[in-house]
Amino acid sequence: MFTPLPVGYSWDFLNHDEIDAALAFFKAWFPSISVGMGSSFMDRTFYEDKVMAADRHTTPILALVVRHNDEIVAIATWEKIDGPDVISGRVGAVAKPHRQSNLAVAAQEVGEKMGRHMGAGLIYGMATTRTPYMQQALERAGYKAVGIMPGFDLEETEPGTLLRIYEVIYVKQLASASAFLVPLHQNFTPAVARLYTQIFADNPKNFSSQ
Template identity: 35%
Template sequence: MQAWPSLSDLVAELPIPPGVALGRLRHDEVPTLVRSLAAWFPDIVVGAESRHLREAFYFEQTALEGNDDPSILPIVARAAGEIVALVTFERNKDARTLTSPMGAVSPAYRGSGLGVLGYPMMERLGRAIGAELLLVYVTLKAPHEQKLAERSGFRLAGIIPGHDRDMVRPGEIRRVYEAVYVKLLGDAALVEAPAMEALTPTTRRLFELLSASPGSDSPRG
């Protein structure tokens, strides 16, 4: 896989709201970003997204401005010099996959169009670095994120019971269902479909259902 690309190439021609600019996260912005996320989304104190509330996560694991080596890339949106949104992308060089662990928009900028930029940005980024598969986990608390993934050309690949921890009600933490959506960027001809005789009846029924779903690009055995 390739190195993280120039951000100017990545965001060119995207419908960025007026007065907003996208950029790499800087070292000096980390403390402020962490405080902002805690205020925007108090529920992410648990689960996979909670790492975004720890300053050490950014300093130790992410590709902050000037450092392209780490596997997690944080991109922020700024308006009037303040961060108003964050999206993170994570690459797996061995599997040639790209995921997006979290996207967050300030309440003041929800409805501005920032929230829908994540999927086109992810696809551009994936193609730029040579990813062959895009992979996202989507909440089932409301249909909005599912619709957004489907409109962006991602297809449902499964539903995982208890995939993550979430604060479902104030003070009540439960394991929750999440959907996994995928988009193939590589050559579909190079994807090896399973032999039907290798599948149990239950697995085969699910495989056939998912392969027949709208927008499916799964090769069939």
Template identity: 30%
Template sequence: MQWGELSQMLSGHAEPRGCYIQQLAREDIPQVTEHLREWYPDIQVGTESRHLEPSFYEREFFLRGESPDRSLYAMLCRSQERHEIIGLLTLEKNVRGLQISAPMGAIKPSHRALGIGQLGVTVLEAVGRSIGAEVALYYSTLKLARAQLNAEHHGFKLVGIVPAFDMDAIAPGTVKRVYEAIYAKVLTGPEHVHIPDWNALIPSTRALFTHLFGAHPIHLANAPVQERKHG
């Protein structure tokens, strides 16, 4: 599960109109952290605040032209006209679990109406499939409906809402722990996925499983027999 060439990982994925995608390079780091402070004031607190630290990129990221043996990868979105950085998406792989996730995405405020940020979910899936991930996880803020709708539109399934998931600035000078949604998309075949034993589930997990995924296979298998008995 190795990071590949950017063009390979995004093969068949159209770039945003008027923009192009580029892997983060070491020389881009000071500019990226400066932009994030300007574009995204809420990033000063919580897990995403690590993206303001140059050492985070230097220590954890596969930077352009350097060693690919890092767990994180960053993509810059640049304007075709001026080549300025207008967006950032970071991806993280879990090699042992064959998972991929997107820790953060940010777009320059003046370019948000172009819909560039909505491409993050499709990039996450495309890269995941390219490097052999078997599940993609997407964490969504509950501040904005469009992030949630975009995930569902591209086949990601809401699998949970975690209370007090992270710290966030909910108003000027006010920081609280916030709820966040978790979406998932399975990138491998059903033959590789084990369905939990119904008898091992307690009533609350049975109810949640049924709500999220529908009837358990054991019930589907028994349905014709039950119908005959009722007949």
């Protein structure tokens, strides 16, 4: 299932004895998650309960790493949402010296493959508007921007300053088009009709940009 990586890079699972390394990695390369929805990924107990339980098949969070010369240079995490059978991209980061190696795009492709394997109908993720890097990675992986959530999360923009940030909602359809109930125009308010037309003008029956 793993998407091929450039020469010298390899996928692996985050091991229990690397939890402290993961905390240090995010502190170095994604420090803004120390507050808000991503803050749990800075908590050792979260990894032990949600990622590293005795049976990883039952844990809701999957954490993968990319290694380069035995060093962790990227971490990607996903959450399986039971009921609607949806997979959600959670926190991910790439060390700055390796951000031109398309590791984030490869991670999105892995998430899609996992979603299809588990029968998920949709995969989605949120991208910050503070930098374009994750937006670019999701779009290159075939995701479609379907909305912007104002104040969805908190970020520490500078020491001691917490602000609510705008985040972009990205989705990609995994199930066939026949599995989706296409909404009727008569069920839209004028504002929603305009928004829907703008978002899905290319293909209103398919979330995918491909």
